[in-house]
Amino acid sequence: xxxxxxxxxxxxxxxxxxxxxxxxxxxxxxxxxxxxxxxxxxxxxxxxxxxxxxxxxxxxxxxxxxxxxxxxxxxxxxxxxxxxxxxxxxxxxxxxxxxxxxxxxxxxxxxxxxxxxxxxxxxxxxxxxxxxxxxxxxxxxxxxxxxxxxxxxxxxxxxxxxxxxxxxxxxxxxxxxxxxxxxxxxxxxxxxxxxxxxxxxxxxxxxxxxxxxxxxxxxxxxxxxxxxxxxxxxxxx
Numbered sequence: 193x194x195x196x197x198x199x200x201x202x203x204x205x206x207x208x209x210x211x212x213x214x215x216x217x218x219x220x221x222x223x224x225x226x227x228x229x230x231x232x233x234x235x236x237x238x239x240x241x242x243x244x245x246x247x248x249x250x251x252x253x254x255x256x257x258x259x260x261x262x263x264x265x266x267x268x269x270x271x272x273x274x275x276x277x278x279x280x281x282x283x284x285x286x287x288x289x290x291x292x293x294x295x296x297x298x299x300x301x302x303x304x305x306x307x308x309x310x311x312x313x314x315x316x317x318x319x320x321x322x323x324x325x326x327x328x329x330x331x332x333x334x335x336x337x338x339x340x341x342x343x344x345x346x347x348x349x350x351x352x353x354x355x356x357x358x359x360x361x362x363x364x365x366x367x368x369x370x371x372x373x374x375x376x377x378x379x380x381x382x383x384x385x386x387x388x389x390x391x392x393x394x395x396x397x398x399x400x401x402x403x404x405x406x407x408x409x410x411x412x413x414x415x416x417x418x419x420x421x422x423x424x425x426x427x428x429x
Contacts, residue, residue: 199224199251209238209253209402218254225249226312228319235341235348236409238402240382242304255398258384262376265368266392274358275365276427280335282366283326284418288317291324291337295351305351313350316341323418327363335359338367340379342418344409347371348380364391369422374415377408 197207199221212220220239224230226249234240234251243250267275292313296305316322321343327336336359338352347367354360368391371379380401381393 256395257401262372288324
């Protein structure tokens with residue numbers, strides 16, 4: 193780690209994402225701060241913070257990068273049956289504070305979502321950059337959720353949790369289709385997982401990710417108001 197750049201909180205910059213380490217994959221820099229300006233600069237350049245309370249701020253840009261292209265969302269036969277039941281409904285920006293804290297507290301393996309992270313992303317939410325997506329059951333109880341950042345035609349998914357079976361999958365279907373309608377180019381998933389891969393996400397070279405990012409980050413989406421209008425058209429089998 194001693195060879196990595198240490199970022200001065202008083203100087204707003206990042207090294208190029210391409211200079212990140214191969215081992216650990218994607219580690220780019222340390223230090224700096226979680227100011228709004230630094231976070232915006234980071235995401236614009238394919239970089240994100242990921243660290244724990246006992247570490248300095250660590251900045252990452254992994255290679256390859258896991259992404260979901262909205263038009264490639266995969267709906268399995270069993271998930272179609274769940275969607276046909278219409279047991280869940282999805283909203284946006286109705287409970288950001290609850291969502292980010294549940295993302296932190298429901299992870300059995302621990303969390304990188306520190307109090308400083310919660311403060312920083314809550315400020316981004318106030319600015320209309322960070323968003324929460326909520327999924328509710330028929331009793332209007334929270335069944336799952338996600339938060340992330342919307343910049344240009346890119347959505348950067350940060351964390352997701354599920355309190356009921358299939359809730360996160362239904363959320364992903366609604367989010368992907370809503371992003372597709374709004375002409376978003378991609379959803380950044382950062383690092384692949386089995387859950388994401390089964391939903392249609394795939395890993396692409398960092399160079400390809402950065403190329404798409406640079407072409408999309410300053411393009412306005414077709415809608416700025418985060419009201420979800422897409423509905424499952426079922427029944428389908």
